[in-house]
Each structure stands twice: as structure tokens, then as C-alpha cells.
Amino acid sequence: MYGIDRDAIAVKAADQKLQNFRKQTRLIHASFSELHDLSDKWGNPGFDYIIADIGVSSEQLSCPERGFSFMNEGPLDMRMDPDRQHFTAENIVNKANEHDLVSILRNFGEERYARKIVSTILEERRKKTFRTTLELAELIKNVIPNKMKKKGFNPATRTFQALRIAVNNELQELTSLLEHTPSFPQTFRKACSNFIPLS
Template identity: 40%
Template sequence: MRRRLAGAFRLHKPVLLDDVLSQLKLRPGHVVVDATVGSGGHAQAILERIQPGGYLVAIDQDQEALTRAQERLKSVGGPYILKHSNFTRLDEILTSLNLSQVNAVFLDIGFSSDQLEDSNRGFSFLRDGPLDMRMDQTAAIKTAADIVNKARERELATIFSEFGEERHAKRMAHRIAQDREKKPIHTTGELKELIEEVAAPSRRFGRIHPATRIFQALRIAVNRELEALEQVLPQAFERLLSGGKLAVISFHSLEDRLVKHFFLKQKYNGRGKILTRKPIRPSAMEVEENPRARSAKLRVIERVL
């Protein structure tokens, strides 16, 4: 559920904002792409840094997020454009704008607190709602409910194991396959309850809820997140000017591994200089103020050729 303050959406707090700005070294006149603009927290700060004369391309597949971002960006006053699209179409978008190269591309790979708190989106097991999990609710793709109720048991186990790194993937998948024969699983609450019944008692009351990995796996499967990340990284890097920077914030090991390996590939072929020897992590103070930042990792690479 969204809470409104003075008639506006409660604004999501951007993760690792100071570190992102420090690493990108933005200047007036720069052209920057925020390919995951979300509610516009990073984008607003970026747009402020590149004025006067700068230009921001802000992309997101969530139309509601773009509406929130619009509220933030219009207060800055600098030129920008909002694009409702998946970032896998980055090349197409920049070509349509006659932008051959840019100074920086920023990616924040994850979902926002606004999405998490909206029970109608189905991202959180803490709020009962439909099992949707589509980042773009206008997209004609399978929802989490479609996967849970229609995927073969073996396919479910693979999704839970590969995308959620869930140790008991087969057991979870088997129980889901059994239960859905009696009654389809339509809500986050129903799935959470089922997972809690399967999980060992020690996991039910542990630091990480047993549904966490299952929900992560389903979200990744629904939105094909890893495939999308693999597609956008080379597009983003190729669009950088020499000296341009690509910054990526990831939130789990699967994403971070893809980013790390892509950056290393560019380093070894002599086209990129990795600016973060180790990923930048949030400070204890930031995690205390913004728990969502806990698992965030920032990696940055500079194009040299």
C-alpha cells in the first residue's frame, strides 16, 4: 500500500547515492542515461549535476515509477526525457534520440520500496496480494501465478535452485505441485503459508524468511532479469564515449557475478578500466537508515577505447 504525504507519493530513498555521484564524476554538459530510473532519486541528483547544458535519458519499464520520477525531475529544470521501456532496448532508444554516445550509464538492478509496498504488485510476502511480480504490468508475459500453477515440478525446482539458490528447491517445488492440484495458488499470502509449512522450524524464525529466496527466484523468472542484464551491459558499454563510465548497483550474487565477469572481460580485452577493485558496499549508517541497501553492491567501469 502506498502512503501519500501532502498529496504526493512517499519517495523511495536512492541507494549508494553519494558513491554513485562520486564515481561517475559528472560535469555540466554531460549526457547521461539512467536506465532504471524508478522513482527518480538517483536521476534527480544526476540531472542536477549535469546542468547547465546536460541531458538525461531516463528509462523504466514501470509506468507508475515514471510518474513518480516525473514529479522529481521537473523540479530540477534541466532537459530530460522519460521512456517507458525495458532497458534491453537501450540501443534502439538512443538511436531514436540521435545519441550515438553518452558520458555515463547508470543501472540500479532491483525493485524499489514503492513496488515492494504495493500489495497489488505481488513482490512481497509481507503483504497479501495477487501473485503478479511483473515489473511492467502492461507486458503480456507470464505472472508469478502462471509459473507457480502451470510450470512443471522439475521446472519449478530449477527456477528455485538457479535463481533463488534455494537448498530445498525440489522439496518446495514438490509441495507446490501437490497443493495446486487441489486449489490454484493465486496470492502471495497463500504461497508464503505453503512455504512456511514446508520449511524447517529453524528457518521460519531465522534472520532470512524461507519465502525470501522463492520470491526472488519467481521475480527473476517472471521478468527474465538475468537475461535482460546480459543484454543491456554490452549495449551500455558500447554507447560510452572514451572516458565514459558505466555504474551498476546489484542486489544479489547472481546479478553481481554477471556484472563482475562482464567488467573483467572489458578489462582483459583492453577496452575498460575497472574503477572499483572491490564492489562498494553501503555504510552501516546507510543500512540503518535504509535497510533495503543492505545487500547492495556498486561496480563501476570506465571505457578507455
């Protein structure tokens, strides 16, 4: 069994859990887009199944230092692979132009108040630099109308999802995985978590 993850912490955790199966497993710190090259390096072993786990993990959300969650104070980071990625959510929030920010929130978060949120971000960042998750979450909370706030649903959810996807190029990574696996059945070419039979 081959396992790849762009999060080095996740690779280490998996290695510990699978320590009794090390002869049958191979774990690599890499991203979806690298699978094609890795497969060539391994001599094209072929895969009967691919499990693609898309999105953020509970471990990442529960670590404030990673900056994925709006529930705890942490840096606006959101990088899944901080050792190899340099572009953070802080960079996007503080430096992206209005058009790009609105596009990110709409396309990756389906945020109906994208323009209003971005307008407020642009206004506020003239006065200060956004550094933390709670700073941004509080701004969003104040922007979205009370009547649109659902019980049990944090108003910052969509924006944080959008920023995470943008920071980590998640859709591009998934597209690369699918494009370089031509034996995937056409019906399984979806941008979601799947257990995908390859034969």
C-alpha cells in the same frame, strides 16, 4: 540525462521529482533491452555513465497489489511492467512443470529446499489454484525445517526473488544491456547494481 524504467509508475514518480529539470532530462517507459534501439532513435547521443538499478524497489514491495511481497496479501503477480507483460508469478506457480520450477528456485533464488518446495506446490495445486502471495508464503514456511529458519529472514524470500526474476526476465534484460554497450570496461560486467564509467 536520459532515464528509462520498465515500471510506468516509477517513470511518473521520477517525472514529478525532476519537474524542475525537464529541459535537462528525458524519461522513457522502457526496459534495459530497449536501450540500444532507443539510443539509435535518439541519434546515438553517447553516455558518459550508466546507472543500472537492478531488482525490485521499496515502492514495488510496499504495494500489495503488485504482488512482489510475502508480507501482505496480494495477487501472485510480480510484473514490473503489467501494461506490456502478460506472464505472472501465478502462471509459473500453477502451470510450470517440476523441472522448470526447481530450476527457477535454484538458479534465481539459490534455494536449497527447491525440490521440497516444488514437490509440495505440485501436490497442493492438484487441489487448488494458487492465487495470492500469502498462500505461497505460508506453504513455503511450512515446508522449510524450523532449524533452518533464521531470525529476521522470511523463509519465502528466496522463492519470491526467484519468481520475480523469472517473471521479469531480469538476467536476460541485464545481459542485453551489457551486450549492447561494448564500451563497458570488462571489469564492470557484473550482474549487480553499479555506477559504471563508460570512458
